[in-house]
Amino acid sequence: MTEKKNRKTAAILAIGDELLSGRTRDANMHYLAGWLTSRAIRLAEARIVGDEQSAIVEALNAMRPRYDYVFTSGGIGPTHDDITVDAIAAAFGVPVIEHPKAMDMIERWYRARGEEVTPARKRMGRTPEGAVLIDNPVSGAPGVRLANVFVMAGVPRIFQGMLNAVDSELERGVQLYSRAATAYGLPESRIADQLRDIQNRVAGVAIGSYPIDGDVKGVTVIARAEEEQTAFSAIDAVAAAMRDLGVEPKMEDNR
Amino acid sequence: MTEKKNRKTAAILAIGDELLSGRTRDANMHYLAGWLTSRAIRLAEARIVGDEQSAIVEALNAMRPRYDYVFTSGGIGPTHDDITVDAIAAAFGVPVIEHPKAMDMIERWYRARGEEVTPARKRMGRTPEGAVLIDNPVSGAPGVRLANVFVMAGVPRIFQGMLNAVDSELERGVQLYSRAATAYGLPESRIADQLRDIQNRVAGVAIGSYPIDGDVKGVTVIARAEEEQTAFSAIDAVAAAMRDLGVEPKMEDNR
Numbered sequence: 001m002t003e004k005k006n007r008k009t010a011a012i013l014a015i016g017d018e019l020l021s022g023r024t025r026d027a028n029m030h031y032l033a034g035w036l037t038s039r040a041i042r043l044a045e046a047r048i049v050g051d052e053q054s055a056i057v058e059a060l061n062a063m064r065p066r067y068d069y070v071f072t073s074g075g076i077g078p079t080h081d082d083i084t085v086d087a088i089a090a091a092f093g094v095p096v097i098e099h100p101k102a103m104d105m106i107e108r109w110y111r112a113r114g115e116e117v118t119p120a121r122k123r124m125g126r127t128p129e130g131a132v133l134i135d136n137p138v139s140g141a142p143g144v145r146l147a148n149v150f151v152m153a154g155v156p157r158i159f160q161g162m163l164n165a166v167d168s169e170l171e172r173g174v175q176l177y178s179r180a181a182t183a184y185g186l187p188e189s190r191i192a193d194q195l196r197d198i199q200n201r202v203a204g205v206a207i208g209s210y211p212i213d214g215d216v217k218g219v220t221v222i223a224r225a226e227e228e229q230t231a232f233s234a235i236d237a238v239a240a241a242m243r244d245l246g247v248e249p250k251m252e253d254n255r
Numbered sequence: 256m257t258e259k260k261n262r263k264t265a266a267i268l269a270i271g272d273e274l275l276s277g278r279t280r281d282a283n284m285h286y287l288a289g290w291l292t293s294r295a296i297r298l299a300e301a302r303i304v305g306d307e308q309s310a311i312v313e314a315l316n317a318m319r320p321r322y323d324y325v326f327t328s329g330g331i332g333p334t335h336d337d338i339t340v341d342a343i344a345a346a347f348g349v350p351v352i353e354h355p356k357a358m359d360m361i362e363r364w365y366r367a368r369g370e371e372v373t374p375a376r377k378r379m380g381r382t383p384e385g386a387v388l389i390d391n392p393v394s395g396a397p398g399v400r401l402a403n404v405f406v407m408a409g410v411p412r413i414f415q416g417m418l419n420a421v422d423s424e425l426e427r428g429v430q431l432y433s434r435a436a437t438a439y440g441l442p443e444s445r446i447a448d449q450l451r452d453i454q455n456r457v458a459g460v461a462i463g464s465y466p467i468d469g470d471v472k473g474v475t476v477i478a479r480a481e482e483e484q485t486a487f488s489a490i491d492a493v494a495a496a497m498r499d500l501g502v503e504p505k506m507e508d509n510r
Contacts, residue, residue: 017463018465019301020288020299020301021288021298022285022288022291023477025285029281029303030280031277033274033275033276037276043275043276043277044304045275045302045303046275046302047300047302048300055300077447077466078447079447079450079464080451080464081462081463081464118445119448120447120448120451123447124444156468188332188334189332189333192335192375192378193374195334196335208273209334210273210278213413
């Protein structure tokens with residue numbers, strides 16, 4: 001696949017029993033996927049594990065040597081079931097410290113609101129040794145970066161705020177050219193043989209086929225390439241195949 | 256955590272470039288999580304990988320010795336980018352065969368609808384050798400089971416239909432007792448110290464704390480235990496702590 005050339009890779013590890021029990025539907029993996037795509041960074045893998053240190057450590061140590069950036073979400077709050085900071089430290093083999101600047105941020109955040117700085121709130125100022133803070137524009141307690149690992153909150157609004165805070169630290173890739181053709185009333189299986197031919201015939205393109213399941217069935221085909229002309233050639237061939245099957249496609253640009 | 260005792264474990268591997276590009280938001284992991292919880296089977300891990308054989312093989316071979324059941328979703332359709340069957344076979348070290356019964360099901364499905372059985376459609380009758388078919392009540396082409404791995408479609412309606420088809424093959428666990436207390440206007444960090452005390456004091460309970468982020472902030476605390484009385488004792492203590500902080504909690508049963 002041409003699209004992998006020269007692009008930074010990323011992974012996300014979402015942490016939380018509530019994601020695996022069905023209580024909460026994770027929103028951060030999907031948000032991050034789109035956010036990275038718009039920066040031409042390739043999200044290569046996503047995992048969810050529960051609030052269990054050994055599971056977090058093992059997943060993180062499998063992912064961090066393999067990808068340029070690893071994002072975690074969840075488990076950095078004030079309660080006893082928030083164990084991500086300790087797990088990250090264990091994964092890196094470093095101690096957890098009370099980070100002076102994080103402590104200062106937290107104390108000022110709560111004092112400014114006339115609230116007490118409880119032991120639980122101070123706990124959010126603990127970081128793995130050597131970590132750099134990630135600004136939290138929403139609720140005060142910072143995330144942390146350690147090497148290529150970005151440790152962020154699970155609450156979507158805070159996760160997104162922390163992403164914005166690290167945006168400038170990430171190296172963007174070159175955007176692929178991408179074109180889409182959608183045919184309603186055409187089941188994917190009717191055009192599958194033609195798509196395989198086009199994939200084999202047009203060098204440098206990656207053709208994806210995505211069935212539409214709803215009241216009206218259909219298929220969206222997306223051609224991605226580093227060269228604009230390649231994406232156009234492929235999608236034109238797809239559109240011609242759709243017309244041969246009696247359906248006028250809807251064409252659009254697409255990421 | 257008491258809740259892990261005697262319960263079967265499961266994992267899901269969702270497959271598809273579109274899930275990692277942000278084009279499609281996976282729906283199957285969350286659906287499966289709730290479905291398994293209602294059967295007292297513990298979903299222990301979830302992963303997403305792209306349409307790449309080596310990534311699928313590696314993830315599957317990491318998961319299948321570790322969990323009682325592994326579900327995959329996606330990549331079993333008729334197009335060239337549907338490579339899951341080949342990857343599953345490679346992970347098990349078995350060849351891909353044209354499964355006579357699957358072929359028969361597919362031919363009958365399309366013939367009954369007056370449609371041609373194209374090479375692409377026949378492709379959906381290929382299975383890893385030794386696989387058992389999973390009925391597809393929605394669109395004809397079956398899923399497959401190989402040992403403890405259930406290979407299912409990515410389209411949510413088909414995924415769900417296939418889950419129902421394998422329901423009787425799974426061994427259910429004993430339901431935990433679970434009680435929830437929700438306090439609006441109470442930030443999680445104000446009650447975190449009290450929750451830690453209750454967790455330490457009540458044997459056999461697992462207390463989870465879930466911040467509510469919306470126009471009105473708040474926190475939901477859930478106590479889970481094998482003994483009903485344990486869950487009640489713990490949540491009563493949580494409710495008392497909430498009242499001490501000036502908030503009357505909303506109590507409910509919860510999974």
